[in-house]
Amino acid sequence: MSLAAEAFVSQIAAAEPWPENATLYQPLKEDQILLSDCASSLAVQAYLRMCGLPVQVRCRANAEYMSPSGKVPFIHVGNQVISELGPIVQFTKAKGHSLSDGLDDVQRAEMKAYMELVNNMLLTAELYIQWCDDNTAAEISRPRYSSPYSWPLNQILAYQKQWEIRRKMSAVGWAGKSLEQVYEDVSQCCQALSQRLGTQPYFFNKQPTELDALVFGHIFTILTTRLTNDELADRIKAYSNLLAFCRRIEQSYFDEQDKDGQSGSSRFSKGPSLI
Amino acid sequence: MAAPLELYCWKGDWGLPSVDIDCLTVLAYAKFAGAPLKVHKIANPWRSPTGTLPALKTREEGSLSQPSKIIIHLRKQKYNADYDLSAKEGADTLAFVSLLEEKLLPALIYTLWVDSKNYVDVTRCWYAENIPFPLNFLLPNRMHGQQLEKLRLVRGDPTLEPGEEIEKELYRDALECLTLLSQRLGSHKFFFGDSPSSLDAYVFGHLAPLLKIKLPSGKLQQHLNSLDNLRQFCTNILVLYFPSEGRDIPNRKMSVHTDGSDFDNEPHKRRNQILSALFAMGAMLGYAILTGIVTIKRTHPQEALVSAGHDDGGEDDED
Incomplete structure (x- = not known):
């Protein structure tokens, strides 16, 4: 364009x-x-x-x-x-809706940097566990990913996706990592987020920003999704301020609106609750 | 005290200690942390213990090639440039390194390896000139392929082709990233206080090539040049930590041919042409003798002359 x-x-x-x-x-x-x-x-x-x-x-x-x-x-x-x-x-x-207008230049730079941290480490770790850990790929990822399709298309699509993700992992230098190292990276990332959050209600004090939305999306989903083992969620549970942060966002942005009794399709779709 | 660790990296040019982003990062970190490394600056990745550059030869863990692993290893050896950082600053380091990798690196790869003008005129030219014969025919193209593949996978777009649209997208991210870094640095000398840390090494490694290499199409360069504090930051590090590099900048004229074909940029062109012509002639002659098209008979000098005449004719056709 x-x-x-x-x-x-x-x-x-x-x-x-x-x-x-x-x-x-x-x-x-x-x-x-x-x-x-x-x-x-x-x-x-x-x-x-x-x-x-x-x-x-x-x-x-x-x-x-x-x-x-x-x-x-x-x-x-x-x-x-x-x-x-x-x-x-x-x-x-x-359209005139922004959450980060109140931040100064340095804060905006930090916000963007932390968003890339989540994408670079947490998201990559999720993809690694889904597609590069053989147990998870065979028991969860491949069957779920291809569930709407019938044989043989389901097999083809699932393996194609797995192949693509594995090549991506080798391009970003993650192919040689063991599962244990990936969990270590997740811990490191959560440690950084937890440090940055400290005792504040949101990452940049009183007002939530897109960084809060991104962190909430990933941490909440990891905590409430069942995988072949609980290692990933356990790593995050070590950081109590991140857990409290997730509960806070869930209560302030998702619970109240559910009580209003909205129509079925706009109903909150995040699945199980933390509380 | 044990012998110093050995580090293999790409050799430098354009006033840089190394031309490669990862090598620069590692070299800068080693300088910041005061690690006594024995540095081999080479132009042949096949001589490195891992087959890629940079590579650090260690006693306990074999050879390491990822910059992050090398830095962690140096840290374990008590060469730690991040010792004074608070936990929050450590977190910031991690975040800004991610920002560099996600937003700036793809654009750097694009500008150095995919943008056809820059690749043909500068990148391939440099690697072809510096990698020893005969690898200089093989490696630059292979590296080009690998970098393009990496860009495709990182962007998640298997059909990515160099073009305006992708360039605009990548550069938009990269320009934003440069501006953010400039804002974060502000008027400080380094990112965290007065002494350099690993974040400074990463930023320096990613920005210095952009600043020093003269590229024919340099949108990113222009933007970086407009950010005074980042430019100053790189120059400072070069002057303070790599004083020997600045002095011997070769006054090489940049060969920017836009009219000639790609082959004009190949070094030792004439020598290689003569070598291949000789090789082809030798092969043809050998084949001719082996299969009996040409027979050498000393007893009939006239017949031999006739055969040799045929042989010459064949070569003329080939050339």
Whole structure:
């Protein structure tokens, strides 16, 4: 897209208010979605709730193929389709909804850096455990990922995905790591997040930002998803301030709205509760 | 005291101690931590113990090649540049290194290895000139392929081709990352106080090539040059920690041919052409003699002359 066209689109985006029928698409919640996608989806939902923007969650078996970037989740707002948290944050900003306006330059730099830390270590670790640990891949990831399809397509798609992720791991230098080293990295990442959070309610004091949404999405999903063993969740449980942080966001942004008795499709879709 | 550890890395140019991002990071960290390393600056990755550069030869763990592992190993040997950092600063280090790897590194790979103008005029040219014969024909292309593959996998786009769209996306992220780093650094000398830490080594490793290598298409460079404090930060480190590199900048004229074909940039072109012509001639002659097309008979000098005449004709056709 040319610069002029892009500027035009963002102008249009800014002019239109947030519609009532905005929709978020993700893979099937019960049978298909995997830990990493579920975490990313929850992060986007948390972000939109923090902004006070209503969105309906729809589960589609082919969400991955509907997405413009091939990654889930994506949102459909008006006549635009945007995938992943980063672009969605930019899009809402163009519409005048932003959580990070109150930060100064250094804080904004730190916020972006910590968001990349979560993507670089936590998300990569989730992908590693899903697809490179043979037990998890055979018992959980491959059957769930390919559940909507019949034989032999399910086998082909699942192995294709696994092959792709494994090559990605070797490109980022994770292929040689053992499972134990990956858990160690997760601990290191949580340690850093826990240090940064300290005793504050949110990462940058009183107001939540997109970083809070991202961390919540990943940590909450890891804590509430059952894998072949509990090692991953146990690593996170060592950091009590992160647990309290997750409960706080869950209570302030997800519980109240459920009580309002909204319609079925916009019902909170994060699954089991922490409390 | 035991013998110093041996570090293998790419040799330097353009006033840099090494031309490679990872090697620069490791070298800078070793300087910051005061680790006495025996550094081998080479231009042939096959001479490194791991087959890649950088590589640190250790006694306990064999040879290490990932910069993060090398730094951890040096830290275990009590060469720790992060000793004075608080826990929060340690967390910040981890976060900003992730920022560099996710946002800046893909754009760096693109600008050095994928952008066709930069790759043909500078990157391939440098590696082909410096890697010894005959590997200089093989390795630059292979490294190009590996870097492109890495970029594709990291971006999650298997059909990624160099082009305007991807370039715009990558550079947007990278420019943002540079601006964020500049804001974080502010007017400080180093990222955490007055002494350099591992984060400074990572930032230096990623920025110094961009600052020093003269690239024909240099959007990233322009932006970095406009951020005074980051430029100053790199220059400072070069002057303070690598004083010997600045002095002997070779006054090499950058060979920027835009009109000639790709082969014009190959070094030792004439020598290689003569060598291959000689080799081809030798092979043809050998084949001719072995299969009996040409027979050498001393008893009939006239016949031999006739055969040799045929042989010459064949070569002319080949050339």
